[in-house]
Amino acid sequence: MSIPVETSARKITIEPVTRVEGHGKVTILLDDDGKVQQARLHIVEFRGFERFIQGRPFWEVPVIVQRLCGICPVSHHLAAAKAMDIIVGVDELSPTADKMRRLMHYGQMFQSHALHFFHLCSPDLLFGFGSDPKQRNVLGVAAAHPDLAVQGVNMRRFGQEIILATAGKKIHGTGAIPGGVNKNLTIEERDKFLAEIPQMKEWALSAVAIAKNYTVENLSTVADFGTFPSNYMSLVRDDGAMDLYHGKLRAIDHNGDKLIDGAPYSGYLDHIAEEVRNWSYMKFPFMKNMGTEDGWYRVGPLARMNVVDFIDTPLAEVARQEFVALGAGAPVHVTMGYHWARMIELLHSLEEMERLLNDPDLQGDELVRTGERRSEAVGVIEAPRGTLIHHYEVDDNDMVTMANLIVSTTHNNEGMNRSVAKVANDYLSGVEITEGLLNHIEVAIRAYDPCLSCATHAMGRMPLEVELVGADGKQLDRKVKD
Amino acid sequence: MTDSFTINVDGRDIQATKGQTILEAAEAAGIYIPRLCHHPELKPHGSCRICTVIANGRSCTSCTQPAEPDMEVQNNHPQVEMWRKQLIEMLFVEGNHFCPFCEKSGGCELQALGYRHGLTATQHPHLFPRREIDATHPDIMVDHNRCVLCGRCVRASRDVDGKRVFQFVERGPEKRVAVNSDAKLSRTDVDLTDKAVGVCPVGAILPKRQGYVAPVGAREFDHTPIGTSVEGGNGSLEV
Numbered sequence: 001m002s003i004p005v006e007t008s009a010r011k012i013t014i015e016p017v018t019r020v021e022g023h024g025k026v027t028i029l030l031d032d033d034g035k036v037q038q039a040r041l042h043i044v045e046f047r048g049f050e051r052f053i054q055g056r057p058f059w060e061v062p063v064i065v066q067r068l069c070g071i072c073p074v075s076h077h078l079a080a081a082k083a084m085d086i087i088v089g090v091d092e093l094s095p096t097a098d099k100m101r102r103l104m105h106y107g108q109m110f111q112s113h114a115l116h117f118f119h120l121c122s123p124d125l126l127f128g129f130g131s132d133p134k135q136r137n138v139l140g141v142a143a144a145h146p147d148l149a150v151q152g153v154n155m156r157r158f159g160q161e162i163i164l165a166t167a168g169k170k171i172h173g174t175g176a177i178p179g180g181v182n183k184n185l186t187i188e189e190r191d192k193f194l195a196e197i198p199q200m201k202e203w204a205l206s207a208v209a210i211a212k213n214y215t216v217e218n219l220s221t222v223a224d225f226g227t228f229p230s231n232y233m234s235l236v237r238d239d240g241a242m243d244l245y246h247g248k249l250r251a252i253d254h255n256g257d258k259l260i261d262g263a264p265y266s267g268y269l270d271h272i273a274e275e276v277r278n279w280s281y282m283k284f285p286f287m288k289n290m291g292t293e294d295g296w297y298r299v300g301p302l303a304r305m306n307v308v309d310f311i312d313t314p315l316a317e318v319a320r321q322e323f324v325a326l327g328a329g330a331p332v333h334v335t336m337g338y339h340w341a342r343m344i345e346l347l348h349s350l351e352e353m354e355r356l357l358n359d360p361d362l363q364g365d366e367l368v369r370t371g372e373r374r375s376e377a378v379g380v381i382e383a384p385r386g387t388l389i390h391h392y393e394v395d396d397n398d399m400v401t402m403a404n405l406i407v408s409t410t411h412n413n414e415g416m417n418r419s420v421a422k423v424a425n426d427y428l429s430g431v432e433i434t435e436g437l438l439n440h441i442e443v444a445i446r447a448y449d450p451c452l453s454c455a456t457h458a459m460g461r462m463p464l465e466v467e468l469v470g471a472d473g474k475q476l477d478r479k480v481k482d
Numbered sequence: 483m484t485d486s487f488t489i490n491v492d493g494r495d496i497q498a499t500k501g502q503t504i505l506e507a508a509e510a511a512g513i514y515i516p517r518l519c520h521h522p523e524l525k526p527h528g529s530c531r532i533c534t535v536i537a538n539g540r541s542c543t544s545c546t547q548p549a550e551p552d553m554e555v556q557n558n559h560p561q562v563e564m565w566r567k568q569l570i571e572m573l574f575v576e577g578n579h580f581c582p583f584c585e586k587s588g589g590c591e592l593q594a595l596g597y598r599h600g601l602t603a604t605q606h607p608h609l610f611p612r613r614e615i616d617a618t619h620p621d622i623m624v625d626h627n628r629c630v631l632c633g634r635c636v637r638a639s640r641d642v643d644g645k646r647v648f649q650f651v652e653r654g655p656e657k658r659v660a661v662n663s664d665a666k667l668s669r670t671d672v673d674l675t676d677k678a679v680g681v682c683p684v685g686a687i688l689p690k691r692q693g694y695v696a697p698v699g700a701r702e703f704d705h706t707p708i709g710t711s712v713e714g715g716n717g718s719l720e721v
Contacts, residue, residue: 055615057623059693064583168698172582175697183697397617398690
């Protein structure tokens with residue numbers, strides 16, 4: 001005769017994941033012995049942009065789709081504008097338009113990276129993953145390290161003001177239009193920015209040093225934290241240099257051997273497909289020729305450091321060489337290395353802005369070019385979080401009939417899930433679960449700087465909720481952190 | 483001068499002439515009366531009601547009401563202001579007005595009226611009507627989502643262009659602007675240079691492929707509220 005056995009198997013839910021952009025949750029299934037059976041990052045939002053821009057005129061698209069995000073709307077604005085350049089038959093923008101857009105993009109890269117490093121992830125790095133949550137937040141940083149907090153705010157301001165000068169607004173501007181831009185940069189605007197460059201450069205170098213020292217000094221912890229070998233992908237310039245605005249697709253495997261190289265991004269569908277899994281609204285992209293098991297890859301700052309041959313600005317190139325030395329000839333797979341790589345890109349963006357601000361083309365008058373109308377286009381850009389793909393079809397009446405967007409965080413879906421699973425296995429298995437240990441999971445996710453919805457933000461409080469659920473689905477315990 | 487007489491607007495005596503409407507007389511004296519369906523080059527219509535004032539104790543649309551000797555007009559008045567604000571709000575909730583991405587933003591008279599009257603949120607529920615876009619014409623598109631039924635296009639096409647491309651059809655809540663009795667715009671002889679295309683106060687009738695060419699900061703109402711050109715000075719827009 002069998003009798004019902006009371007099981008102690010349980011499910012832990014972290015919802016929402018905090019200090020990331022957008023809403024997601026993590027579920028961890030533990031067996032009777034408290035060993036991790038499964039750990040997943042679920043994206044629980046649905047946006048629908050690809051559907052509701054159908055039937056809208058193509059010139060509206062760069063302005064509409066940037067509303068996907070409040071952190072890096074410029075990425076969507078520019079990726080869509082690049083696609084619409086092709087729709088209006090313009091393969092090469094005027095120098096003024098190209099450089100104004102690049103300035104906008106580097107301003108955005110600068111502010112987005114500063115936001116993530118100083119406001120979102122620095123509490124973990126400065127106070128420790130399992131430190132007191134009362135201090136482990138941006139206010140704790142402001143209290144304990146006021147200089148850093150002020151730097152973070154000011155660097156973000158600088159980037160936002162570059163966006164204001166190029167896009168017309170700090171958030172959700174209209175600067176890029178099909179075939180070009182709608183304004184150039186005045187001498188007064190230029191000089192105001194140039195005057196701030198030395199201070200920004202000093203802070204950017206200091207940020208690189210903080211991220212580097214953190215990684216090197218804590219290598220015994222971070223080297224393996226949520227880490228695993230993977231493939232990487234990014235755009236690179238024709239000569240192999242980092243180019244965050246434009247380039248061709250390159251992907252490498254975990255040894256650094258090239259899987260894709262010199263591929264025009266218009267043919268991205270020849271290389272990439274997306275898998276749907278029934279527990280997340282976010283798809284899982286993979287390289288077609290390798291399949292879903294082996295073809296997944298990572299994008300973003302870590303990927304770009306591994307994929308490019310060099311960085312075309314002197315200070316960032318020195319920093320990159322120090323970074324890649326960590327891999328000793330192979331790609332750097334250290335997930336927490338994303339932070340260091342991100343700060344190298346922050347420095348690179350600042351150097352690029354300085355170069356552009358000294359270029360008289362920014363004061364040029366040729367803003368827009370025109371050409372022969374086309375019906376289909378792909379626009380790709382390296383957004384702060386990685387490769388961003390926009391693909392559109394437009395009918396003879398100028399209305400959008402198809403849109404496909406693969407945003408940066410989507411490429412990192414498999415990588416983030418693996419990091420979550422690895423940290424859960426390494427830190428949570430068979431031990432008493434504490435808030436500090438659960439934060440380890442979030443630390444791994446934050447390394448990717450994910451924009452989970454790309455991005456809707458909850459207003460007000462963002463509590464961390466942990467549920468203990470029995471195998472029968474009954475809630476055994478629940479704790480909420482305000 | 484028997485044709486010239488005095489009216490009083492908000493306590494200020496101004497000169498009016500026979501045949502002038504209240505709105506015209508006020509405008510000539512530098513007093514702005516908010517309006518939407520009114521256009522100086524078109525016959526008065528009196529349909530949007532936003533130019534409503536109290537004249538000699540009775541409400542009336544100032545774009546159609548002739549000025550009369552010794553008329554007492556309240557324009558800047560709490561009751562009138564409340565009516566106008568409610569009318570503007572109802573226009574917002576009745577259509578699909580998404581200012582954040584609308585290419586007319588910054589140059590839209592409805593949006594500018596909303597700002598001028600401090601309309602920061604709507605109290606009535608949005609109706610979210612299902613409306614169509616007619617993009618069949620190679621150079622012009624009509625987005626009915628943003629139409630406020632001011633009738634400027636109807637009057638301009640009929641009285642200035644002599645084409646009658648646009649007409650009102652249906653009644654009540656179903657009322658809408660139609661093209662040649664429900665044909666598509668591509669089947670008409672409308673032209674980009676037509677008055678009817680240029681007088682739309684909102685983003686309903688638009689020249690194609692021209693959106694966002696004016697940068698933020700260089701659009702008509704970016705720095706001064708609607709009505710500044712009448713009132714003079716460089717009024718500031720507090721948003």
